[in-house]
Amino acid sequence: MASSFISVSLLFIGLHTAGGFMGFMTDRCDFNSTDLKDIEFIRSYYYNKLEFTRFSSSVGKYVGFTEYGVKNAEYWNSDPSKLAAMNAQKETVCEHNIKIDYDNVLTKSAEPYVFLSSVTPPGGKHSSMLVCSVFDFFPKNIVVRWTRDGHPETAGVTSTDELADGDWYYQTHSHLEYTPRSGEKISCVVEHISLSKPLVTDWDPSMPESERNKIAIGASGLILGLTLSLAGFIYYKRKARGRILVPSN
Structure with missing residues (x-):
């Protein structure tokens, strides 16, 4: 470099x-x-x-x-x-x-870490947008690129400059607007002096992030409901054992 x-x-x-x-x-x-x-x-x-x-x-x-x-x-x-x-x-x-x-x-360097997410693209031109966010790297110079099924992907790519965090570290964000195809593999590839080889992060399109969040919230609600129902049932049984039945004439 x-x-x-x-x-x-x-x-x-x-x-x-x-x-x-x-x-x-x-x-x-x-x-x-x-x-x-x-x-x-x-x-x-x-x-x-x-x-x-x-x-x-x-x-x-x-x-x-x-x-x-x-x-x-x-x-x-x-x-x-x-x-x-x-x-x-x-x-x-x-x-x-x-x-x-x-x-x-x-001469010191810090390895970056990568967070890959999907967002709603502005303008509705594409059905999907991926964001490759790269954090906490040093020195400043870095290469962030995209591949689709192992081939370079340059269409629909926009990236920010390297942004200083104010603590010697930097971050940058690369956006990819694309139309999903069945069976494809999209990856964010990061090259930096701190890495012995490119850092490749694959996108898992099996389920949108919003859907995963909905399922997680629903599952949490179900578990909470079952816990409250079980607690109510135990309370009822304990109260029933303590009651004395008086026969009526």
Whole structure:
């Protein structure tokens, strides 16, 4: 799986306010691997959310974006020792922290779990719609596809983006609109870096989910009714044993 371009903010310093104005500075490392050549150290200076000066290790010097920023860049670039110290940040700050990120987070993965369900399709164009919901996977990149009798099924397929749960995990949902055929086998296939082989979940069309729910509710009601009837019968028998029959004249 191709590595993605990642930006990590390592520092947030120099924040101050005065008379309603705000200036701050950020350090960040942009990278797509742990190799030093794939890492860029960037220090940015802002005033009221406007970046006015930036140092980039890829450029090797300061660059100004406003009149004030250009003057700052010229002054700082005139100091060789300052430039040497800034260029060293790529190795001393970025490389060290990026290796920690890869060891503890970026090389870890979490296997997804799949829930397959049927819903009523909107508009009535198709008689059925299946939803393949994939939860709790990491990292983000994932492939969700459909097969019908072992062959790829692409018609009537719509999918959401990978949605962040806010706890490092992701979820995604794929919808398949189709017209059922007797004896067919429809499957949702998930491919992810955490899986040694594709995760295949087959749809069982023997009974719609709504019908299964109705049967479950009916069975629960029947069991409850029989339990109450049995309890009433036992109560009646106990009361009958306790009564004394008085013969009438």
